[in-house]
Amino acid sequence: MFLKIIDLAINHGFLKRDILSKLNFEQYKYGPVGLHLLNNLETEWFFHFVINRDITVFLNKDDFTSTFAFSKKMCCDRLPxxxxxxxxxEKIDHDLMQDKKSSENGDSIQFCTKFSEDETEFLKGTFFISPTQSTKFFHQFQRQRRIWWRRISASPGRYLLTDIKTCENGSQNVEIRARYPxxxxxxxKLVFNCGVNDLELDDSQLQFKEGRKTVQPHTVSSTINLPTMFLNFLCDGFDEPLFQGKPRTMLRFHRKLAPYMVSFVxxxxxxxxxxELSDLALYLSRQLRTHHISSxxxxxxxxxxxxxxxKQYDELGVPYTAVLNDNTLKDGILQLRSRDTTLKEQVHVTNLITYVEKLYKNY
Structure with missing residues (x-):
């Protein structure tokens, strides 16, 4: 099944084969449609980690030490x-790269080995928490992260948390895993460090005020292999429900992730x-894009x-297709076809933008 999904992804521009790979197994790069999906994934991750949090979160590029110093100053030496x-x-934690290398030695299919190292990037979030709140935060964070994966998944039941593992240095690790055939x-990977300074920061930099006391924070971190997340949602969305007695291949992307939200027929x-209908479709397409709805x-x-x-749009994962016919020119009514149900509902062309915005507003 995995190779079937890969072939579908290549045919529709989500992936392309890495012809320069020197390994004895096939590797891939992002295709043009895949880059659109990747951007949507990163956007959802960004909103969850930065925008929709009670904690003030800062963005870093290349210089963690200076970003940390600025963040600490902005927060008046207060946690979290x-x-x-x-x-x-080159810059990711050594243990994450070891996980990747150990996966390469096995015969099983592992997402983290399917992209070359040149294509591999990681998304990481590190939270500095008061020692009195850190354990509670870690357990809440585990649940929040699992809920995030489930919320934008076509098959929420496939996601699970592993048992907590305690390392030699005292840190605790938990993995979120997805089940496939x-x-x-x-x-x-989620890591809880209780006073272990593994951030290349001096202990003097890790002093925060808590009332009249000075404390050294505990850290909770999340690390995601970006190609792994990308391949996961390709495989997660793949489905072949029966339609009129035959399998109907589709990518059942969540509306927030789909590269194209609306297509036209x-x-x-x-x-x-x-x-005339082509001109109308062009006008509606422009209106959708003006309202930040990809068409x-x-x-x-x-x-x-x-x-x-x-068939083409279902395999591209487009959630809705607007069908314009001769009657549309008479009464202004188009049919909006659902990818998931194949059912069509009637929508007036003047209401299309508002209606689609409502569809995409909620999860």
Whole structure:
């Protein structure tokens, strides 16, 4: 099944083969549509880690020490605070790279080995927490992270937390894993450090005020291999439900992740109506994009058959397809087809933008 998903992803521009890979197994790079999906994934991660948190979170690039000093000053030497960053393979924690290398030695399919090291980046969030609150925060953070994966998943039940492992240095590790027929995949690693300074910061820098006392914070961190997250949601969204007795292949992306939110199909009976409907589709597509709703309007929208286009858009993971026909020119009503149910509902062209915005506003 994994190779079937990979072939589908390559055919539709999510992936492309890495022809320069020197390993004895196939590796991949992001395709043009895949980069769109990747951007949506990073955006959802950013909103969860930076925007939708009670803790003040700062962004870092290349210089963690200076970012930490600035963050500490901004927070008046008070806890808690957080720092998030995107890190390259050279700068990521050694144990994460060891996890990757150990996976390469096995025969099972592991997402973290499917992209070359040049393509591999990591998303990391580090939170500095008061020692009196750190254990509670760590357990809450585990639940929050698992909920995040489940909330934007097509199959929420596949995500699980491993048991806590205590390392020799006293830190505690927990993994979030996704279950697949070919084996479980580690998709996120959570680490709780109780007073262990592994951040290349001096102890003098790690002094915070707590009432009249001075304390050294505990840290809770999350690390995600970005290609692993990308491949996970490709495989998570793959589905083949029966439709009219035959499997219907689709990528059941969450609405927030889909590279294209709305596609267009034009069904006119003559050249004149096709021309008018094409102009209307172009206008609606522009309006959607103006409202930050990505749309897909292809030249084939008026040339290929309906079922052929539905198949293409389902395999691209487009949640909704707007079907414009001759009646649309008469009464202004189009049909909005759902990828997941194949059902169509009638929407007036003047209400399309507002209606689609409501669909995408909520999870």
């Amino acid at each position: 605070l957080g720092i998030v960053e995107k890190k390259s393979r 070919w084996g479980d995949q580690q998709i996120e 034009i069904s006119g009976t003559n050249a004149a109506s096709v021309s 897909l309007l292809l030249p084939s929208a008026s040339k290929l058959g309906l079922e052929t286009q539905y």
